[in-house]
Amino acid sequence: MSFPVLSAILLAPVAGLLILLFIPEREELTIKIVSALATLVSLVLSVAIYFLYDSSQGGLQFCEEISWLPEWGIKYSLGVDGISLPLVLLTALVGFTAVFASWDIQRRVKEFFIFLLMLVAGIFGVFMTRDLFFFYLFFDMAVIPSYLLIIIWGSTRKEYGAMKLTLYHVVGSAFLLVAIIATAIYGAKALGYFTFDLYSLSQVNFDVGFQKIVFFLMLIGFGVLVPMWPLHLWAPDGHVAAPTAISMLLAGVIMKLGGYGLIRVALWFFPEAAHYWAPFIALLSLVNVIYGAMVAMVQRDLKFVIGYSSVSHMGYVLLGVAALNTLSLDGAVAQMFAHGVMTALFFALVGNVYQRTHTRELARLGGLAHQMPRVAAGFLLAGLASLGLPGLNNFVAEFLIFLGAFGREDLMLGGSLAFRTVAILAISGIVITAVYVLRIVKNVFFGPPLPEWEGLSDVRGVEMVPIVVLGFTLIFFGLLPSLQINMIDASVAPIVAKIKAAKAIGGIF
Amino acid sequence: MANLYWIPKAWLIPLLPALAFPFIAFITRKARGLSALTAILAIGVSLVISLGVLWEVIAHGITMDNPVEYSTVWLQIPQLLKIEAGLLIDPLSAVMLLVVTLVAFLVEIYSIGYMEDDPGFSVFFAYLSLFGASMLGLVLANNYFMIYFFWELVGLCSYLLIGFWYHRAEAARAGFKAFVVNRLADFGFLLGFFFLFIIFHTFNFRELAAAIPAYHNVGLLTVAALLVFTGPIGKSAQFPLHVWLPDAMEGPTPVSALIHAATMVAAGVYLLARAYVLFASLPNVMLVVAYVGGFTAIFAATIAIAQRDIKRILAYSTISQLGYMVMAMGVGSMTAGIFHLTTHAFFKALLFLAAGSVIHALHEQDIFRMGGLYKDMKVTTVTFIIGALALAGIPPFAGFWSKDEILAAAYHNGFLGLYILGTLVAFLTAFYMFRLIFITFFGERRAGLHGHESPPVMTIPLGILALLSIFAGFVGTPFTARGFSTFVYYAAPHEVEPDYMVMALSTLVALAGIALAWWLYGRPSDLPERLKESYRWAYNLLWNKFYIDEFYLWIYRRIFWGLAEAFHWHDRHVVDGLWDGVGDVTRASGQKLRYLQTGNLQTYALVFFTAVVVIALWMAGMGGMIR
Numbered sequence A: 001m002s003f004p005v006l007s008a009i010l011l012a013p014v015a016g017l018l019i020l021l022f023i024p025e026r027e028e029l030t031i032k033i034v035s036a037l038a039t040l041v042s043l044v045l046s047v048a049i050y051f052l053y054d055s056s057q058g059g060l061q062f063c064e065e066i067s068w069l070p071e072w073g074i075k076y077s078l079g080v081d082g083i084s085l086p087l088v089l090l091t092a093l094v095g096f097t098a099v100f101a102s103w104d105i106q107r108r109v110k111e112f113f114i115f116l117l118m119l120v121a122g123i124f125g126v127f128m129t130r131d132l133f134f135f136y137l138f139f140d141m142a143v144i145p146s147y148l149l150i151i152i153w154g155s156t157r158k159e160y161g162a163m164k165l166t167l168y169h170v171v172g173s174a175f176l177l178v179a180i181i182a183t184a185i186y187g188a189k190a191l192g193y194f195t196f197d198l199y200s201l202s203q204v205n206f207d208v209g210f211q212k213i214v215f216f217l218m219l220i221g222f223g224v225l226v227p228m229w230p231l232h233l234w235a236p237d238g239h240v241a242a243p244t245a246i247s248m249l250l251a252g253v254i255m256k257l258g259g260y261g262l263i264r265v266a267l268w269f270f271p272e273a274a275h276y277w278a279p280f281i282a283l284l285s286l287v288n289v290i291y292g293a294m295v296a297m298v299q300r301d302l303k304f305v306i307g308y309s310s311v312s313h314m315g316y317v318l319l320g321v322a323a324l325n326t327l328s329l330d331g332a333v334a335q336m337f338a339h340g341v342m343t344a345l346f347f348a349l350v351g352n353v354y355q356r357t358h359t360r361e362l363a364r365l366g367g368l369a370h371q372m373p374r375v376a377a378g379f380l381l382a383g384l385a386s387l388g389l390p391g392l393n394n395f396v397a398e399f400l401i402f403l404g405a406f407g408r409e410d411l412m413l414g415g416s417l418a419f420r421t422v423a424i425l426a427i428s429g430i431v432i433t434a435v436y437v438l439r440i441v442k443n444v445f446f447g448p449p450l451p452e453w454e455g456l457s458d459v460r461g462v463e464m465v466p467i468v469v470l471g472f473t474l475i476f477f478g479l480l481p482s483l484q485i486n487m488i489d490a491s492v493a494p495i496v497a498k499i500k501a502a503k504a505i506g507g508i509f
Numbered sequence B: 001m002a003n004l005y006w007i008p009k010a011w012l013i014p015l016l017p018a019l020a021f022p023f024i025a026f027i028t029r030k031a032r033g034l035s036a037l038t039a040i041l042a043i044g045v046s047l048v049i050s051l052g053v054l055w056e057v058i059a060h061g062i063t064m065d066n067p068v069e070y071s072t073v074w075l076q077i078p079q080l081l082k083i084e085a086g087l088l089i090d091p092l093s094a095v096m097l098l099v100v101t102l103v104a105f106l107v108e109i110y111s112i113g114y115m116e117d118d119p120g121f122s123v124f125f126a127y128l129s130l131f132g133a134s135m136l137g138l139v140l141a142n143n144y145f146m147i148y149f150f151w152e153l154v155g156l157c158s159y160l161l162i163g164f165w166y167h168r169a170e171a172a173r174a175g176f177k178a179f180v181v182n183r184l185a186d187f188g189f190l191l192g193f194f195f196l197f198i199i200f201h202t203f204n205f206r207e208l209a210a211a212i213p214a215y216h217n218v219g220l221l222t223v224a225a226l227l228v229f230t231g232p233i234g235k236s237a238q239f240p241l242h243v244w245l246p247d248a249m250e251g252p253t254p255v256s257a258l259i260h261a262a263t264m265v266a267a268g269v270y271l272l273a274r275a276y277v278l279f280a281s282l283p284n285v286m287l288v289v290a291y292v293g294g295f296t297a298i299f300a301a302t303i304a305i306a307q308r309d310i311k312r313i314l315a316y317s318t319i320s321q322l323g324y325m326v327m328a329m330g331v332g333s334m335t336a337g338i339f340h341l342t343t344h345a346f347f348k349a350l351l352f353l354a355a356g357s358v359i360h361a362l363h364e365q366d367i368f369r370m371g372g373l374y375k376d377m378k379v380t381t382v383t384f385i386i387g388a389l390a391l392a393g394i395p396p397f398a399g400f401w402s403k404d405e406i407l408a409a410a411y412h413n414g415f416l417g418l419y420i421l422g423t424l425v426a427f428l429t430a431f432y433m434f435r436l437i438f439i440t441f442f443g444e445r446r447a448g449l450h451g452h453e454s455p456p457v458m459t460i461p462l463g464i465l466a467l468l469s470i471f472a473g474f475v476g477t478p479f480t481a482r483g484f485s486t487f488v489y490y491a492a493p494h495e496v497e498p499d500y501m502v503m504a505l506s507t508l509v510a511l512a513g514i515a516l517a518w519w520l521y522g523r524p525s526d527l528p529e530r531l532k533e534s535y536r537w538a539y540n541l542l543w544n545k546f547y548i549d550e551f552y553l554w555i556y557r558r559i560f561w562g563l564a565e566a567f568h569w570h571d572r573h574v575v576d577g578l579w580d581g582v583g584d585v586t587r588a589s590g591q592k593l594r595y596l597q598t599g600n601l602q603t604y605a606l607v608f609f610t611a612v613v614v615i616a617l618w619m620a621g622m623g624g625m626i627r
Helices: A005-021 A028-052 A084-101 A109-128 A134-151 A158-191 A196-203 A208-225 A234-241 A244-269 A270-296 A302-323 A326-357 A375-386 A391-405 A416-427 A427-446 A462-480 A482-501 B012-026 B034-057 B093-114 B121-140 B144-162 B169-200 B206-212 B216-234 B244-250 B253-262 B266-274 B276-280 B283-306 B311-329 B336-363 B378-392 B398-412 B414-443 B455-478 B500-523 B527-532 B534-543 B547-594 B602-624
Strands: A062-069 A074-080 B068-077 B079-087
Touching: A005 A028, A005 A062, A005 A074, A005 A084, A005 A109, A005 A391, A005 B266, A028 A084, A028 B206, A074 A084, A074 A134, A074 B244, A084 A244, A084 A326, A084 A462, A084 A482, A084 B012, A109 A134, A134 A158, A134 A196, A134 A244, A134 A302, A158 A196, A158 A208, A158 A244, A158 A375, A158 B547, A196 A244, A196 B079, A208 A234, A208 A270, A234 A244, A234 A302, A234 A326, A234 B068, A244 A270, A244 A302, A244 A482, A244 B144, A244 B414, A270 A302, A270 A416, A270 A427, A270 A482, A302 A326, A302 A416, A302 A427, A326 A375, A326 A391, A326 A462, A326 A482, A375 A391, A375 A462, A375 B206, A391 A416, A391 A462, A391 A482, A416 B169, A427 B169, A462 A482, A482 B068, B012 B034, B012 B121, B034 B093, B034 B206, B079 B093, B079 B121, B079 B144, B093 B121, B093 B206, B093 B253, B093 B336, B093 B378, B093 B455, B121 B144, B121 B253, B121 B266, B144 B216, B144 B244, B144 B253, B144 B266, B169 B206, B169 B244, B169 B266, B169 B547, B206 B527, B216 B266, B244 B253, B244 B311, B253 B266, B253 B311, B253 B336, B266 B276, B266 B311, B266 B336, B266 B378, B283 B311, B283 B414, B283 B547, B311 B336, B311 B414, B336 B378, B336 B398, B336 B455, B378 B398, B378 B414, B378 B455, B378 B500, B398 B455, B398 B500, B414 B500, B414 B547, B500 B527, B527 B534, B534 B547
Parallel strands: none
Antiparallel strands: A062 A074, B068 B079
């Protein structure tokens, strides 16, 4: 191992954070530039390893390892594969653009960026670590700063939103901690030594009864983050309260920790339980998709619409997980990336609108394409991605999930007809999505110019960074999906192989 | 296939307009002239290549059974999925390429004049280029995935261009409606080719064509075919999803001509032709296709006779003619359907552009506020009448030959009912077109409206389209040796036999329709008003388009939206209430245990952590026991 590139990506925000500690509070521009540079380093390195990763070889690459608590088998060990690398890139993209989306922060600028960088570093850690203990540590490292960021810099009902979000996450992580410790103890007994190493633990043949319980705990723990119905309410309330950058990170990246954990840990460790719980997850995913989309449709606050749309879109990730096959899991990972980019773009643009109009009420907005054509164009792009327009990243992801769920080889659960019905109903979500997305485009940006918004300025300068970077990403992977899917597929394959080899047990229903 | 020059360059045909789109959007947007030039140059070169392709297809004996296919892998997942980006060049795509590039080229030239004063001039040309690229990609697609890809993109362009004047609330609403209705149809289409994929493990048209005849699970195949057919029902505005097309007239008129008359709405018919082997192997599905088309044809034609808006009359006429084409597909004559698609593209584009010329001069769309326009707008009047004659099916205009072939096919393939229905539609068509003509172009001038002829940049495209509307039909008359039916066909090339009875009857009813229109509207008379009064109910039914929009709106607002509101209430009261209830219990206990409450998050976290460790230890014991 030559240059510890993953540590560099992880530590660049930490280094930025440390530098910020020594910069006086009033040097606001310097603070912003340092933050931007810190996240830029992560972004450049992430892009570099993304294209250096050898998909034909697959598996973990760029590995690093330092023993930390050897008697407990806890190691600082990093590595990325085709599942985590897109999410590392996602984190870098959203982290970088979130700094620019926060350019107009007025109060306590220094602390804001310190917490922001801490949050980004924590998320990087979750996606890179190969150690379950560190996984949990980084996970909580992301929860605490998001609480502070919302309660100090938030808006509408921020105390409520922040507390709700934090309680959901803390409760979820408690379930997770139980599951992780139980897994490690079981693993220690089976292996004869204590370890939190993901790969070593994945070699253990867990007892089916044990699998069922621990898988369920993880489903709750990770499901809160996804956010899986009925554990989803932190998302809309949290987003409405959160400042723009935090909404971007929450919906763009933190939700993906849930899907990532389900695939990386739950499916990989507990393949029999995956079969057992899959019909249950499929049903919940259907509720997520349809119910989330319909609730999004009737919202009166722009951020609530986007918040519920995330519930709906992340339901497709759950559907991909529930279908348990190569296509659907490839799609689920790609959907996490695509949704993250798309929703971060949405929140950045909503932030731009809110900053100028000081309202997010749909009833008061209208005709804004006259004053801010660039925001309108960006919003339309994000909206089109959201409704799965071909040529944009989300389409490929959703297509794979749909095809995987619809055409899954019969894996003895629930019967293929029942599953296919669920898949068809979930696919009908593309119609409802079109309704709510184009409805807000129409109500916010189209129609005659309103006198109230006369003279508002369009975005320019650094405000353009999120639109350009995230918009470009959506188009790039939309036109060249093989750069994304080939990588994911190589790493999904071993998990699917394990699921297919799993002893057949009936589904929960 | 040695010595091919143009065909290997066919990939440039969609690529050039595709490049023009970002070029105009990002580089020449401020320079209006340059934007128009870029767009027209791009589509112009595509037109030249398309002509070359068509010429080579004819000259090198490339037939429907012996096409040229180029393909590269776009996305591959080993053993599971292969998605190609590929071109399929056969007589069908070659004809369609020419139709699309030619009409697009003429419409873009016309738009220089029509959109002259519009502040969004450059953006308009950018969108038209994007449309051209998507439509040509759709035509060239060699597999279902790719056709769906571009199918959605032309839908996007349609949305953008209907709502081009987004400051008008009606335009924004019409764009929204068009997209959502099409989305509903595309949902079915998507499922349809998913079914095909899980049966045959390929999206490729030719591989499917080879595999389908050997497959014997008719039930599954029928489901797949019906679902695929929902795509054309949406895109080609067939009943019951036709409701978006009349509203789409909110877009600028060149858009109505190009997208909502000549090309995009015909994509559904094109898809039926591409997927013909699937339908032809399923007689029951063919029957559904035939009757949906036939019903749409007569249904829309009756609505057209009561409308007052010049563009809406033409829109209902388009729906009706698309119904004809779909009916042709259903009665088993793919050739007739595509032939009519081709001639219709020319004369309907002509009619819309001529109507645009009127609107450009008067800024008025209600035909009853027009009159006597022929005195001021000679070229527009003459070309419009040529278009109308072609549409009405008067020999020897183009529409006569293609419509006649459809009627003959219906008659000879044993669909007597549909043949009679089609003949009735021919009568109605002639009637509503000449009603429009007598009211708009003849009679007395209305006060306050003064027409003036449009500039040559608009009238020259009209002239070219008029020539095509006269002569384009000659490639496919029963008297043409080696005509259209030996070129674009399903199964085997065939010569069309002239059926003089069908010809004579359709000509007669068309003339009768014109005569009736003259009798009612061609001379001063209060008869139309009296008729309207005595048959008020019938008039209301037609004027209100059989209340179908109202019915859908009711479903959308009351049922769909009501359900969503119910879900929202449930989310806020039941789900949230549940967790808040848990919170309240916690808080109530907290009241009892006040002295423990510090209001401090870290303390809570500590309690959680302790609890978790306890549970974990318990779990560990459990884990041991389970083992």
